Amino acid sequence: MSSFWTNVLQLLRFFLSSITGLIIMITKPVTYLYNKPLKFSYLSLILVITFLLYKTLMQMLGINSAVVI
Known part of the structure; x- marks a missing residue:
């Protein structure tokens, strides 16, 4: 055992x-x-814009996801 x-x-x-x-x-x-702040800032900006667009469309269309983030 x-x-x-x-x-x-x-x-x-x-x-x-x-x-x-x-x-x-x-x-x-x-x-x-x-180590490359310019690329990091571009990537951060793209991620923030994508997240805000996603949340805005979810609210505008009235889609409620079952998973709460």
Whole structure:
């Protein structure tokens, strides 16, 4: 029975290290944008405009999403 719990702990460690690696790989390109403020500001502006357009259209059309963000 102890080998079962050993395997469970190994699987848990593998899962945590996989998720950590995934998060690092996903956020790495974003960290490069901090070194280039002009590109970062353009990307931020585009994201803000897209979000505001989405929220405005949702309110204008009266669409209620089931998921509250």
